Amino acid sequence: MMIDALRYFGFVDLLEFERMTVHEYSIRMIAVALRQLDQKELIHQQAWANWQIQATETRGKKEVPKYRTFESFFDKEKLENKILGIDTSKFKSESDKKLMQLMKNANK
Numbered sequence: 494m495m496i497d498a499l500r501y502f503g504f505v506d507l508l509e510f511e512r513m514t515v516h517e518y519s520i521r522m523i524a525v526a527l528r529q530l531d532q533k534e535l536i537h538q539q540a541w542a543n544w545q546i547q548a549t550e551t552r553g554k555k556e557v558p559k560y561r562t563f564e565s566f567f568d569k570e571k572l573e574n575k576i577l578g579i580d581t582s583k584f585k586s587e588s589d590k591k592l593m594q595l596m597k598n599a600n601k
Contacts, residue, residue: 494518501521501525502521542567546560546566579593579596
């Protein structure tokens with residue numbers, strides 16, 4: 494138990510461990526397990542992305558990359574706008590895009 498606390502919780506002082514209740518220890522161990530699960534998910538997402546980025550399409554007799562640019566593979570701006578609740582379909586002209594960017598910057 495004490496070694497787990499030093500290993501997983503980042504404790505450097507044994508007094509921290511001694512002050513911890515059994516209930517707190519259990520909660521922290523669950524948190525460690527969930528953090529490890531999150532890391533495994535990230536590893537699997539990276540493997541999936543590596544596989545996806547190598548995808549090709551057949552055009553005529555040629556195999557061409559499915560994603561020609563990074564942005565076509567991962568559109569961060571589109572995802573950011575979705576999180577911020579900005580509907581980009583309303584912004585057609587350059588002045589509208591500039592206005593959208595000003596609104597984003599004002600909200601930071």
